[in-house]
Amino acid sequence: MAGFDDLASERSKAQFDVEEMKVIWAGSRHTLEVSDRISRLVANDPVFRKDTRTMLSRKDLFKNTLRKAAHAWKRIIELRLSEEEAAELRFYVDEPAFMDLHWGMFIPTIKGQGTEEQQQKWLPLAYKMKIIGCYAQTELGHGSNVQGLETTATFDPQTDEFIIHSPTLTSSKWWPGGLGKVSTHAVVYGRLIIDSKDYGVNGFIVQLRSLDDHLPLPGITIGDIGMKFGSGAYNTMDNGVLRFDHVRIPRDQMLMRVSQVTREGKLVQSNVPWQLVYGTMVYVRQKIVSDASCALSRAVCIATRYSAVRRQFGLQSNGIETQVIDYKTQQSRLFPLLASAYAFRFVGEWLKWLYMDVNQRLQASDFSTLPEAHACTAGLKSLTTSATADGIEECRKLCGGHGYLCSSGLPELFAVYIPACTYEGDNIVLLLQVARFLIKTVSQLGSGKEPVGTTVYMGRVEQLMQCHCAVQKGFLELSADLVQAAVAHCQLIVVSKFIEKLQQDIPGKGVKGQLEALCNIYALFILHKHLGDFLSTGCITPKQASLANAQLRSLYSQVRPNAIALVDAFNYTDHYLSSVLGRYDGNVYPKLYEEAWKDPLNDSVVPDGYQEYIQPILKQQLRNARL
Numbered sequence: 001m002a003g004f005d006d007l008a009s010e011r012s013k014a015q016f017d018v019e020e021m022k023v024i025w026a027g028s029r030h031t032l033e034v035s036d037r038i039s040r041l042v043a044n045d046p047v048f049r050k051d052t053r054t055m056l057s058r059k060d061l062f063k064n065t066l067r068k069a070a071h072a073w074k075r076i077i078e079l080r081l082s083e084e085e086a087a088e089l090r091f092y093v094d095e096p097a098f099m100d101l102h103w104g105m106f107i108p109t110i111k112g113q114g115t116e117e118q119q120q121k122w123l124p125l126a127y128k129m130k131i132i133g134c135y136a137q138t139e140l141g142h143g144s145n146v147q148g149l150e151t152t153a154t155f156d157p158q159t160d161e162f163i164i165h166s167p168t169l170t171s172s173k174w175w176p177g178g179l180g181k182v183s184t185h186a187v188v189y190g191r192l193i194i195d196s197k198d199y200g201v202n203g204f205i206v207q208l209r210s211l212d213d214h215l216p217l218p219g220i221t222i223g224d225i226g227m228k229f230g231s232g233a234y235n236t237m238d239n240g241v242l243r244f245d246h247v248r249i250p251r252d253q254m255l256m257r258v259s260q261v262t263r264e265g266k267l268v269q270s271n272v273p274w275q276l277v278y279g280t281m282v283y284v285r286q287k288i289v290s291d292a293s294c295a296l297s298r299a300v301c302i303a304t305r306y307s308a309v310r311r312q313f314g315l316q317s318n319g320i321e322t323q324v325i326d327y328k329t330q331q332s333r334l335f336p337l338l339a340s341a342y343a344f345r346f347v348g349e350w351l352k353w354l355y356m357d358v359n360q361r362l363q364a365s366d367f368s369t370l371p372e373a374h375a376c377t378a379g380l381k382s383l384t385t386s387a388t389a390d391g392i393e394e395c396r397k398l399c400g401g402h403g404y405l406c407s408s409g410l411p412e413l414f415a416v417y418i419p420a421c422t423y424e425g426d427n428i429v430l431l432l433q434v435a436r437f438l439i440k441t442v443s444q445l446g447s448g449k450e451p452v453g454t455t456v457y458m459g460r461v462e463q464l465m466q467c468h469c470a471v472q473k474g475f476l477e478l479s480a481d482l483v484q485a486a487v488a489h490c491q492l493i494v495v496s497k498f499i500e501k502l503q504q505d506i507p508g509k510g511v512k513g514q515l516e517a518l519c520n521i522y523a524l525f526i527l528h529k530h531l532g533d534f535l536s537t538g539c540i541t542p543k544q545a546s547l548a549n550a551q552l553r554s555l556y557s558q559v560r561p562n563a564i565a566l567v568d569a570f571n572y573t574d575h576y577l578s579s580v581l582g583r584y585d586g587n588v589y590p591k592l593y594e595e596a597w598k599d600p601l602n603d604s605v606v607p608d609g610y611q612e613y614i615q616p617i618l619k620q621q622l623r624n625a626r627l
């Protein structure tokens, strides 16, 4: 069988220990064991099948998502899965749903911004799913500008309550995932008003729906905001709209770790930075970087396996056409994405450590690394999601026409993934935050602070900053050029963390050698892509640029025999890949043909509508022809 033999042959060429690379990719043997076991548990459960998604109506699609979520919860309980195993199960169910926001935002917000007392009250309810929560920050009129939010939370000292209200149409909460049809509660971000004074944005826990009949509570108008990009994709999620008409909540439902409101209506600031109100966004941004490596590696796995199976032109002596993976143009498009997937994996590991470290320091009232954590999570979220969205689209194109079929898995992956460039912070707005951080950092250089990083990449950032730092320093006046410096800074971090990864103990025959090749491909690819920066800032000479280019092409040849093994190391099941082109067995053509006939359009040989619309035309033509 052509495809199968092709991939078997490719696997025999591997020059490194794939099983050890699986451990490197997973992060540890333990993590590999858990993800392998849980991904297969999901793959073998018919309730979690994904192949019908694009053919369902919005209501059937959503109901099926609820069915899957309920079944996932049932399996978690039945199997007594740990938090880690449960998160893996929800990950491999692979369908945007309210659970993401309940577990990924609502709970972390209460943990990060609630007092001990509030955590003791609300977390047990949330962990046992006795309530379902979402994160309601964005409004119809404001998303990026959090300080522009209009929802009000006015303290009423008569009743010891906050009155939550939507004063304008643009203050309607708009976009929160899980809000439209499922969540019973929300963390609502609104302007704290005490005695007519506006104290800025804070988080408030608000019940939205009855726990008895799920109907909206008095004063609550709530619904779904409508279809989004694509047919299946993110339409499994009930992104919602929410309006308040003077809804009253107890004072103790304002999240009070950052600031407290006393019974007398006095605002007391605690000793933690006010920016902790933004803490959930930092947490999710670092998760999103890890998710980017998953999404990109998934697309690269599909495109790499298909590139080894697909033969086109170039008849060889044995009369067989050439594998498209052997074309230099295919390699120059595909291998940098393979390298980027590994690079984002490792920078995501580092970012997770940075986030944990910041949180530990916060416990000890050490806020010194909070600005860097914000800048790194914001910048790397922006960089990795933009590169991943573009990379998934490139992988679709690398698969030719068949990449455009839903059965390739790539259109759906693209449609689900691309909002990552917007949610949790628009990517440009986040880069402007990094630019602001760089301006402050540059201003502190020489006072004992020295930049660190790989020379050429460091030089590029420094030079770009020098060129543009004369520009206005206000957030709104930051020039587009500073965004360029912010991107350069984030790329420096990615390369630096890849190099640091290589300095760790890396067991397994040939594993370190392959990672070194991928690290060099990523670094030289970025240098090639931004050659203007490196040359214009004098970081490299034209001769060096030419040498770097030649080295890049030589590295592609080094990776070529290992490409299939490098994507096998992701250890994805066919269920998770959900792609005929990316099947582990390479059995592409028979499966493509088989999938085609499953389309409902093929339920009848003559399509509905023929008699009403087509036959009259043909008959008329026939009559005309006889005249």
Ligand SMILES: CC(C)(COP(=O)(O)OP(=O)(O)OC[C@H]1O[C@@H](n2cnc3c(N)ncnc32)[C@H](O)[C@@H]1OP(=O)(O)O)[C@@H](O)C(=O)NCCC(=O)NCCSC(=O)/C=C/CCCCCCCCCCCCC(=O)O
Pocket: 086, 087, 090, 091, 099, 100, 103, 104, 105, 135, 137, 138, 143, 144, 145, 146, 147, 177, 275, 276, 278, 279, 281, 282, 284, 287, 288, 291, 370, 371, 374, 422, 423, 424, 425, 426, 429, 433, 436, 440, 475
């Ligand atoms: C930062 C802004 C752009 C501007 O803020 P502003 O208040 O105006 O302040 P500035 O003047 O710019 O800055 C003031 C100073 O504060 C510093 N700062 C700013 N932000 C932070 C921060 N976050 N942390 C620390 N410090 C910060 C800043 O540097 C200044 O410092 P200095 O004065 O210079 O010293 C702000 O408006 C902003 O952040 N805007 C973006 C808004 C945003 O991101 N919205 C997101 C809404 S929520 C959302 O989109 C959700 C999407 C859900 C998608 C699904 C994702 C799921 C995947 C992951 C989770 C899945 C897990 C599943 C788990 C399981 O199943 O188990």
Ligand SMILES: Cc1cc2nc3c(=O)[nH]c(=O)nc-3n(C[C@H](O)[C@H](O)[C@H](O)COP(=O)(O)OP(=O)(O)OC[C@H]3O[C@@H](n4cnc5c(N)ncnc54)[C@H](O)[C@@H]3O)c2cc1C
Pocket: 101, 135, 136, 137, 138, 141, 142, 143, 144, 145, 174, 175, 176, 177, 234, 239, 419, 422, 423, 424, 425, 426, 427, 428, 429, 432, 475, 476
């Ligand atoms: C699928 C999806 C899920 C979401 N889930 C949630 C959720 O669960 N909870 C929640 O609260 N929100 C959620 N959101 C909302 C999301 O957080 C916002 O859409 C996001 O923060 C961007 O804000 P915005 O839509 O106001 O874009 P805007 O800020 O209006 O962006 C529009 C354009 O203006 C530009 N721009 C804005 N400000 C500046 C500036 N200062 N300088 C230069 N350019 C600027 C942007 O770069 C962009 O090009 C979700 C959004 C999506 C798409």
